[in-house]
Amino acid sequence: MLGTLAEKVWRDHVVRRGEAGAPDLLYIDLHLVHEVTSPQAFDGLRLANRPVRRPDLTIATEDHNTPTEDIFAPIKDPVSRVQIETLRKNCEEFGIRLHPLGDDEQGIVHVVGPQLGLTQPGMTVVCGDSHTSTHGAFGALAFGIGTSEVEHVLATQTLPLTPFKTMAITIEGDLPEGSTAKDIILAVIAKIGTGGGQGYVLEYRGKAIEQLSMEARMTICNMSIEAGARAGMIAPDETTFEYLKGRPHAPTGADWDAAVAYWKTLKTDEGATFDAEVTLNAADLEPFVTWGTNPGQGLPLSGSVPDPKDVAEAAEREAVEQALAYMDLAPGTKLRDIAVDAVFIGSCTNGRIEDLRAAAEIMRGRTKHPDVRVLVVPGSARVRLQAQAEGLDQVFTDFGADFRFAGCSMCLGMNPDQLAPGERCASTSNRNFEGRQGKGGRTHLVSPLVAAATAIRGTLSSPADVKE
Ligand SMILES: CC(C)[C@@](O)(CC(=O)O)C(=O)O
Numbered sequence: 001m002l003g004t005l006a007e008k009v010w011r012d013h014v015v016r017r018g019e020a021g022a023p024d025l026l027y028i029d030l031h032l033v034h035e036v037t038s039p040q041a042f043d044g045l046r047l048a049n050r051p052v053r054r055p056d057l058t059i060a061t062e063d064h065n066t067p068t069e070d071i072f073a074p075i076k077d078p079v080s081r082v083q084i085e086t087l088r089k090n091c092e093e094f095g096i097r098l099h100p101l102g103d104d105e106q107g108i109v110h111v112v113g114p115q116l117g118l119t120q121p122g123m124t125v126v127c128g129d130s131h132t133s134t135h136g137a138f139g140a141l142a143f144g145i146g147t148s149e150v151e152h153v154l155a156t157q158t159l160p161l162t163p164f165k166t167m168a169i170t171i172e173g174d175l176p177e178g179s180t181a182k183d184i185i186l187a188v189i190a191k192i193g194t195g196g197g198q199g200y201v202l203e204y205r206g207k208a209i210e211q212l213s214m215e216a217r218m219t220i221c222n223m224s225i226e227a228g229a230r231a232g233m234i235a236p237d238e239t240t241f242e243y244l245k246g247r248p249h250a251p252t253g254a255d256w257d258a259a260v261a262y263w264k265t266l267k268t269d270e271g272a273t274f275d276a277e278v279t280l281n282a283a284d285l286e287p288f289v290t291w292g293t294n295p296g297q298g299l300p301l302s303g304s305v306p307d308p309k310d311v312a313e314a315a316e317r318e319a320v321e322q323a324l325a326y327m328d329l330a331p332g333t334k335l336r337d338i339a340v341d342a343v344f345i346g347s348c349t350n351g352r353i354e355d356l357r358a359a360a361e362i363m364r365g366r367t368k369h370p371d372v373r374v375l376v377v378p379g380s381a382r383v384r385l386q387a388q389a390e391g392l393d394q395v396f397t398d399f400g401a402d403f404r405f406a407g408c409s410m411c412l413g414m415n416p417d418q419l420a421p422g423e424r425c426a427s428t429s430n431r432n433f434e435g436r437q438g439k440g441g442r443t444h445l446v447s448p449l450v451a452a453a454t455a456i457r458g459t460l461s462s463p464a465d466v467k468e
């Protein structure tokens with residue numbers, strides 16, 4: 001029977017079909033765990049006196065509450081310290097592999113999984129974290145789950161799920177210079193809205209997608225959740241196989257050949273139909289920035305802050321007014337004239353080696369604007385080591401940036417890296433909600449290229465604005 005990529009992966013994982021609208025029971029190939037959403041799940045197992053069903057398909061890391069400097073000193077914040085200590089105790093008790101702070105494989109869970117070759121095409125991948133959609137870049141069916149579902153997967157390695165609808169997002173054309181995968185996904189969210197993907201798995205297709213690296217594909221799938229989708233997927237191809245070959249947990253020898261043969265079948269059949277279709281032309285895309293307090297409130301950098309008076313629908317007009325009040329922006333202000341206090345380069349959206357290389361390319365031989373503080377936080381310890389091996393750490397330090405150890409850092413206000421109230425930041429992360437980066441902090445979501453150019457000029461900028 002003809003099927004889409006998502007339908008094929010789903011079909012291959014059904015343990016039991018739900019009758020009369022009841023959910024299917026799906027097998028889970030990879031369960032990723034971090035310190036924030038796992039404590040209650042492990043408590044549930046303890047209370048029911050249940051072991052973890054497949055510890056070998058489960059892996060944990062520390063990323064949200066961890067500091068990104070003085071990482072070998074005791075964690076100062078008591079809540080963070082308890083979260084981390086609880087994860088370590090749980091992993092010890094239940095026999096789960098853990099990459100703790102200080103380990104060479106530690107990092108943000110959605111950077112570590114792919115980097116270790118754990119995330120593979122055709123897998124079902126879950127984590128108690130909505131940005132698990134990242135792993136769909138490999139043609140895996142990957143999605144965030146809640147704490148009770150974390151417990152269910154730990155106990156049974158399965159999950160009851162109602163099938164998602166499928167939406168094709170076709171990106172044709174070639175990305176212009178200075179525009180990146182981040183600009184693609186910000187444009188997609190602006191087009192379909194933060195609820196546009198509700199109930200769907202998004203499959204990204206088209207020439208512009210096929211030309212992207214795995215890191216760029218992960219940026220796009222990572223933010224599928226910000227369009228309301230459960231998951232984002234890209235069909236695996238030679239780029240995928242190239243990325244995976246030789247990684248610590250990737251198959252080898254005859255297993256590798258067999259895996260690639262299967263992975264090559266993982267694409268939507270000619271003639272298979274999607275429940276919805278959206279098309280964008282990458283050639284039209286210029287660097288995108290958000291002006292508001294959700295990832296859908298974004299515009300091309302050449303634009304200006306919208307005027308609520310131009311918004312016809314009352315509820316939407318009110319949302320724009322509220323966002324502008326929080327962001328302290330006047331309608332009509334050119335986005336390029338918005339001065340920032342901070343720049344953050346990192347997160348599971350744009351904290352990989354390719355992202356750091358892109359930012360370093362702009363920063364090399366330059367220095368930051370005196371009024372801007374710049375944080376560069378690798379998505380994993382491995383990325384940090386790679387950046388040091390390539391001398392990028394020196395570029396960042398000479399630029400005046402603060403180059404840190406790996407973690408979620410200033411993506412969210414759960415660790416020491418936070419914005420002060422009123423501080424405005426150009427951030428390569430994925431959420432700009434009120435207070436996301438720290439109480440009263442103001443976030444503009446941007447690509448690593450825009451972040452680096454902004455750090456030079458002091459206002460939201462693209463590489464073209466800082467060309468020497
Ligand atoms: C809050 C944190 C655990 C989280 O990683 C959760 C999530 O993405 O679901 C986030 O980025 O909001």
Ligand code: SF4
Nearest residue numbers: 131347348408411412
């Ligand atoms: S980097 Fe940000 S979005 Fe990603 S898992 Fe960490 S907190 Fe969540």
